[in-house]
Amino acid sequence: GEDVEQSLFLSVREGDSSVINCTYTDSSSTYLYWYKQEPGAGLQLLTYIFSNMDMKQDQRLTVLLNKKDKHLSLRIADTQTGDSAIYFCAESSTDSWGKLQFGAGTQVVVTP
Amino acid sequence: DGGITQSPKYLFRKEGQNVTLSCEQNLNHDAMYWYRQDPGQGLRLIYYSQIVNDFQKGDIAEGYSVSREKKESFPLTVTSAQKNPTAFYLCASSTLGQLSSYEQYFGPGTRLTVT
Numbered sequence: 061g062e063d064v065e066q067s068l069f070l071s072v073r074e075g076d077s078s079v080i081n082c083t084y085t086d087s088s089s090t091y092l093y094w095y096k097q098e099p100g101a102g103l104q105l106l107t108y109i110f111s112n113m114d115m116k117q118d119q120r121l122t123v124l125l126n127k128k129d130k131h132l133s134l135r136i137a138d139t140q141t142g143d144s145a146i147y148f149c150a151e152s153s154t155d156s157w158g159k160l161q162f163g164a165g166t167q168v169v170v171t172p
Numbered sequence: 173d174g175g176i177t178q179s180p181k182y183l184f185r186k187e188g189q190n191v192t193l194s195c196e197q198n199l200n201h202d203a204m205y206w207y208r209q210d211p212g213q214g215l216r217l218i219y220y221s222q223i224v225n226d227f228q229k230g231d232i233a234e235g236y237s238v239s240r241e242k243k244e245s246f247p248l249t250v251t252s253a254q255k256n257p258t259a260f261y262l263c264a265s266s267t268l269g270q271l272s273s274y275e276q277y278f279g280p281g282t283r284l285t286v287t
Binding site: 090091093095100101102103104105108110148152157158159160162163164165 | 176178203205213214215217220222230262264266268272273274275276277278279280281283
């Protein structure tokens with residue numbers, strides 16, 4: 061099947077920017093998503109981007125998409141301790157009928 | 173308030189017993205999904221349903237069963253045939269169709285422990 065890959069861990073200092081990276085293999089991807097999961101909770105949709113866009117900004121979040129390299133990133137500006145969580149990227153494609161393919165998640169730890 | 177509810181939050185069962193996890197949504201979404209999450213791992217799709225009275229197997233359907241008798245409800249039964257049922261179970265829903273961006277909204281999860 062198609063793969064979505066993420067680095068497993070990121071440590072960042074409070075106030076700095078965090079950048080979480082994701083690569084995918086499906087060339088027919090239509091939408092790409094970022095989710096946040098806090099301990100013991102469900103996944104919270106943060107943002108998503110249509111595959112014909114290369115950037116989307118939403119308050120402290122900036123998504124960059126390089127479709128040629130199949131690379132997606134999520135930048136969190138002014139990272140706070142409340143941003144400590146697991147971040148999942150996911151993609152849907154034209155033939156997936158609504159199913160999403162998730163990466164394994166990146167654990168982000170924010171240190172004071 | 174629109175959303176997805178899962179109950180209970182924690183569930184304990186003895187080995188050999190079937191157990192049913194509840195998932196309800198009031199978002200009027202067509203599609204519903206069940207995922208399993210093991211510690212330190214991503215999500216694996218168990219079953220999904222795009223319409224009432226129809227559902228399809230995901231990647232790890234063995235030992236699980238579902239029903240979709242109402243649009244709002246998609247219960248998951250973990251049967252005694254599931255070899256390793258202890259996990260965190262997540263339900264999600266989404267719209268479908270040409271105008272959909274297919275983003276899935278998740279419930280709070282049910283942590284099942286089988287001993």
